[in-house]
Amino acid sequence: MANNTTHTIEYQSLSKTLLILLFLTFVTISIASVQLGAFTLAVALLIACVKSFIVLSHFMHLKYESLLLRILVAMVFVLFALIVAITFIDYAFR
Amino acid sequence: MSNVSANSEYVSYLDHQGKYKGIMSWIMATDHKRIALLYMYSIMTFFIIGVVLGIMMKLEMLTPGETIMKAKMYNSVFTLHGILMIFMVVIPGLSAVFGNFFLPIHIGAKDVSFPKLNRFSWWIFVVGSIMAVLSQVLKDGPPDTGWTFYAPYSTTTSSNVIMATAAAFVLGFSSILTGLNFIVTIHQLRAPGMKFFNMPLFPWALYATAWIQLLATPVIGITLLMLIAERAFHIGFFDPALGGDPLLFQHLFWIYSHPAVYVMMLPAMGVITEIIPTFCQRQIYGYKAVAVSSLAIAGVGFLVWGHHMYTSGMSDTARWFFSLLTFIVAVPSAIKVFNWITTMYKGSIDVKPPFLYALAFIFLFIIGGTTGLLLGSVATNVQVHDTSFVVAHFHYIIFGGMGFAFFAAIHYWLPKMYGKMYDFKMANIGLVINFIGFNLLYFPQFIIGIQGMPRRYFDYPAKFQPAQLVSSIGGFILVTGLIIMIYTLVKGARKGAPAPANPWRGSTLEWQIPSPPSVENFDEEPVIKENPYDYK
Numbered sequence: 113m114a115n116n117t118t119h120t121i122e123y124q125s126l127s128k129t130l131l132i133l134l135f136l137t138f139v140t141i142s143i144a145s146v147q148l149g150a151f152t153l154a155v156a157l158l159i160a161c162v163k164s165f166i167v168l169s170h171f172m173h174l175k176y177e178s179l180l181l182r183i184l185v186a187m188v189f190v191l192f193a194l195i196v197a198i199t200f201i202d203y204a205f206r
Numbered sequence: 207m208s209n210v211s212a213n214s215e216y217v218s219y220l221d222h223q224g225k226y227k228g229i230m231s232w233i234m235a236t237d238h239k240r241i242a243l244l245y246m247y248s249i250m251t252f253f254i255i256g257v258v259l260g261i262m263m264k265l266e267m268l269t270p271g272e273t274i275m276k277a278k279m280y281n282s283v284f285t286l287h288g289i290l291m292i293f294m295v296v297i298p299g300l301s302a303v304f305g306n307f308f309l310p311i312h313i314g315a316k317d318v319s320f321p322k323l324n325r326f327s328w329w330i331f332v333v334g335s336i337m338a339v340l341s342q343v344l345k346d347g348p349p350d351t352g353w354t355f356y357a358p359y360s361t362t363t364s365s366n367v368i369m370a371t372a373a374a375f376v377l378g379f380s381s382i383l384t385g386l387n388f389i390v391t392i393h394q395l396r397a398p399g400m401k402f403f404n405m406p407l408f409p410w411a412l413y414a415t416a417w418i419q420l421l422a423t424p425v426i427g428i429t430l431l432m433l434i435a436e437r438a439f440h441i442g443f444f445d446p447a448l449g450g451d452p453l454l455f456q457h458l459f460w461i462y463s464h465p466a467v468y469v470m471m472l473p474a475m476g477v478i479t480e481i482i483p484t485f486c487q488r489q490i491y492g493y494k495a496v497a498v499s500s501l502a503i504a505g506v507g508f509l510v511w512g513h514h515m516y517t518s519g520m521s522d523t524a525r526w527f528f529s530l531l532t533f534i535v536a537v538p539s540a541i542k543v544f545n546w547i548t549t550m551y552k553g554s555i556d557v558k559p560p561f562l563y564a565l566a567f568i569f570l571f572i573i574g575g576t577t578g579l580l581l582g583s584v585a586t587n588v589q590v591h592d593t594s595f596v597v598a599h600f601h602y603i604i605f606g607g608m609g610f611a612f613f614a615a616i617h618y619w620l621p622k623m624y625g626k627m628y629d630f631k632m633a634n635i636g637l638v639i640n641f642i643g644f645n646l647l648y649f650p651q652f653i654i655g656i657q658g659m660p661r662r663y664f665d666y667p668a669k670f671q672p673a674q675l676v677s678s679i680g681g682f683i684l685v686t687g688l689i690i691m692i693y694t695l696v697k698g699a700r701k702g703a704p705a706p707a708n709p710w711r712g713s714t715l716e717w718q719i720p721s722p723p724s725v726e727n728f729d730e731e732p733v734i735k736e737n738p739y740d741y742k
Contacts, residue, residue, distance in 0.1 A: 181393075188421060191508055198509055198527070199457050205521035 119176040129170045136163050218625065218722045236321035237725055242307035243623070244328050245298060250692075252294040252335065257685060259287040264647075264681035267674045270666055280664035281350035282365075286342055288353030289370060293377050294335050296608050297466055300473035301419070302331070302384055304615045305412045307623060309388060311716045311723065312406045314397025314732040319390040327383040334377035341369035352662060354463070357444030357455035361436045368437055371430040378423045381469070385419025388412050399734040403494060406714045406738040410497040411476025414504035418465045418472075422508065426462035429455065456518055460511035468507040470604060472500055474611030475542050478564045481618050482546050483739045484712040485561035486553025490739045492545045499538035506535040516584050517591045525584050532582035539575060543568060558710065559633035563614035566641050570606025574599055577652065592662075595655025598648045606644060613640070613691065620695060621705030625722040628698025636694055639687030646680025714738050 140159050148155060169175040174182060219239045226234045235241055262283055266273045275283065306324065310317050318324050342348040349370040351360045360367050392413050396405070432443045433455070442448025444455040483490045490496060512520060512528030546568060555561070577599040580586045590596065621627055650673035651659070659670050666674065708717040715732060716723075 191421065191505075194509060195461060198512070198524075199461075201527055202453070202457070202512070202520045202524035205523035206519075 119173055121170070121173075126170070129166060133163055133166060136166075216720055216724050218720070219725045220624070220722055222725045234325070236317070236325050238306050238310050238317050238321065238324060239623070239723065241324050241328050242303050242305075245302040245306060245331070248328075248332065248335065249295050249299055249303065252290050256287055256290040256295060257688065259283050259290070261681055261685060263287065264678040266664055267666075268678045270668055270671060272664075275664070277664050278350060281352075281662070282342075282348035284662060285349050285352050285370075289338055289349075289374070291604075292353050292466075293374050294331075294338065296470045296604055297377075297381060298331065298384070299470065299608060299612055300477060300615060301388075301412060301415055301469065302327075302380075303612075304408075304477065304619060305384075305388060305415075305473060308619065308716055309391060309409055309412055310395065311719070311727050312409045312714055312738075313392065313395060313400060314715055314728065314734060315391065315395035316726040316728065318387045319394055320387050323383055324387055327380045327387070330376060330383070331380040334373050334375075334380060337369060337373035337376060341366045341373055344369060354459060355430070355433060356459075357433060357436070357450075357452050358446065360433060361445045368434050371433055375427050375430045378427045381419045382423045385416035385423070388416035389420065392416075397732050397734050403497065404734055404737060405497075407479040407490065407493070407496050407500075408473075408476040408714075411472045411479070411500045414500040415469050415472045418469050418504050418507070422462045422465040422469075425458060426466075429458040429462070432458075453515070453518055453520065456515050457511070460514045461508075464511040464514065465504070465507050467603070468503055470608040472503060474567070474608045475500070475539075477611045477615040477618070478546060478567055479542070480712075480714065481560050481564040481614055482549050483741065484618075484710050484714075485556045485558060485564075486550050487556070487711065487741045488549055488553040488739075489737070489741055490545065491548040491551075492541070493737065493739070495541055496545050499541045502538035503535065506531065506538070510535050510582075513582050513587070516587045529582055529584050533579065536575065536579060536582070543572065543575075556710070558617075559630055559637060560614050560618035560710070562634065562637050563610055563617055566637065567607060567610040567614055570602050570610060570644070574602030574606055577602065590655055592660055593655035594651040594659045594661050597661045598651035598655060601648045601651075606648075610640075610644075613637075616695060618710070619716070620699060621709050622716055622721050622723070624699040624702075625705050625720075626699055626702035627705045627709065628694055628702050632690065632694040636687050636691035639683060639690060641687075643680050643682075643684030643687050647677050647684050648680070650674070650677045650680075713740055 136159050140156055143155055143159075144152070146152075168185065174185060219237055222237075224231060224235075232240060232244060235244070262274070263280070266275050266280055266283075306318070344366050346364055346366045349355075349360075349365045349367045350363060351365070351367060355367065355371055355374075360371075392405075392409060432441075435441045436443050436445060436448070436450070440448060442450040444450040444452050446452065479490060479496055510528060510531045512524055513532045516525050516528075546564075577595070581590070581596065581599060617628075617633060654670045654673045655661075657670070659666055659673075705721040707719065707721050709721075710717070715738075718732070719727060
């Protein structure tokens, strides 16, 4: 039952991923000085989510894993979202 | 059920001589079975200390007013009792001891995926435990916050809160690493032919537990770090005086600590699910329902933390929402109970100590579970919140549930772990005394809780004395039962008659290998053919 397959990713692909992440970091820093009002935090979090997705899928090889593992990781984020949302049921209606 | 070949050059894991000798062969052990025993000896030590502290509380509560200690001392005693029992006994208990020992064997593996990480987890556990003990003796005095460390009091008290929370933080790492190890082991090391729905149900329970350990424990770690940051640097997270929100602490604390109840209970349910088919010689009723209910409990159990906060000032909307979710989480728990009882129906029941402990578990767990529904309902919760009713409910779940499941597990698996049998008659005497003592100790607390006896108070009006007296007597009876039980088990493990490979006629893989197992468990990878509970 063991799933011991390994995936080798070429340096070129890893370098491209790194560049994208650095670019997004640059965007995060740059956008901090733009006045977006209430959306400032949302945009920063959105970029952070995109970066996390890239790290998970490429650097952590999730892209090459089985569907089951990908679903399990997705469920963790769903759970996290639920916990945050339920917490805000208190704060929003207090 | 399976094809397991006997080891031709059998050497028990207890006798195996590796690179290290003597005590170092244990401290440096990477064998999952030796690490399980290390956890067991550590946990039993803390359990005995916790029991002594519990008895000190019962002595104090014998009479109204000061009996043997002052109020502040009482606060420290119940805090240490809680910290020891929660973080060092019941959370790691079943998972670290019996999970470590039997998970690899149940799935036909030689060890866990990361044996050195497993050893490291135990080392961290020891370091965290030492820190917890140090928090009691360092110069600022033992913490007096209760094991929940509620803010803002925990941010202002002069007692040793930072060391105690740092200890819980370190202990959390042990839990996370064990959970991670178990998840990877179950995904990667199942024997050929063992699909998820061919696994015994104890690994299923451990799998659900491991996800909680992995995902929930970091939340308490971060929360305790925030508390330390607030105390040390006056950063306003929780103290309103600094612009913080004390309810945020409660949310974060219970986002971990309610799922932690299932870290305690899910392996307990897994143990009972192993014992009942064996002693009824019957296929477990509703295998898939029991397996999936473990995941359901883990999943929904993440979302019900707010029922600890009904009276804390949370919004009404949140209160009814958490109440709804709390009632939902009772459903998968009830599925398990119904399936255990249905499995017994028309079974060839063999009444031995492990089975009797399993029955005691079901009885006590039902009382704990149904009183939990009273607490899950907002209307009744606000009446009994922070009374001894909650103490009774909590102990029926944690001690009556996890504790009695631990006792069931040690009576069930001791012959496999040590290769020795124990005295059944003495074990049964211990069980009866434990059962009577337990109920006398905790049931009166339901009654005086409804009448208004607050929890964590060292004093009380005279009208509560008869119930407090019965409760204290129950405590002394329970300790007598525990002494008999531990004596019987230790004597059995040291001098008992040799145990056969399969003394209970069990069908899972641990009963197909010698007692005690060899270092690598199996001579060859076992080939799994049918379901794990095939008693035809």
